Amino acid sequence: MNFMTYDIYAKKNLAEFSLGAEVPIIAGSMGAGGYQTFGAATEVDWKPTEVWDSYSN
Amino acid sequence: MTDVGTVQVGRVPLHWGLGLVWNSGDNLFDRYMSTGDAVRWNAKFGAVFLHPQRDYQFQWNTIGGSMHGNGWNLYSGTRTGNVIDYSLILKYENPEDDIEAGINVVKRLGGEQSKIQILVFLLLRRPPPSLARVG
Secondary structure, three states, rough: EEEEEEEEEEEEEEEOEEEEEEEEEEEEEOOEEEEEEEEEEEEEOOOOOOOOOOOOO | OOOOOEEEEEEEEEOOOOOOOOOOOOOOOOOOOOOOEEEEEEEEEEEEEEEEEEEOOOOOOOOOOOOOOEEEEEOOOEOOOOOEEEEEEEEEEEEEOEEEEEEEEEEEEEEEEHHHHHHHHHHHHHHOHHHHHHO
16 A cells, blocks of 8 residues: 545635535555545535533533 | 644544545544544644644554454465555635635555565665666
């Protein structure tokens, strides 16, 4: 196993929304063969109100 | 602690971005988490964060089973499930614009590969006569 991962990521907050994206790109070798792959993911978070935290002492 | 950042040594959670490759498992429904025995330097230069790191993920010491298999090579009788990661995180963060972006470059060596790397390095320093004639 010998490979490189280039994992690119960005996130932007817009008012109540949060937009995120990640793209990992992998290249190298796994065992006797070559290994190349990539992935992509996006995420949208919506936070309409402030989170309520509760504490007990 | 240094003037140019913080040095972390020990077993640490690994996380980057949305968590596709490294996920520390902090959320409620996360099943696995990435952990490693790491030496890490956390530095910040203005809006740019720099995190060079070397971590060793030992097969039986990862929490939550994020490393699969039993770690033993049945043919050679040696441990092959451990991996070494050399990583460099470069992240830009701007709180005013609420934006962050970056890249995590990871070189992963696993199993016998890490031993081969060391062997190749030693051979290149002083090649024996038999190897010098090849090619």
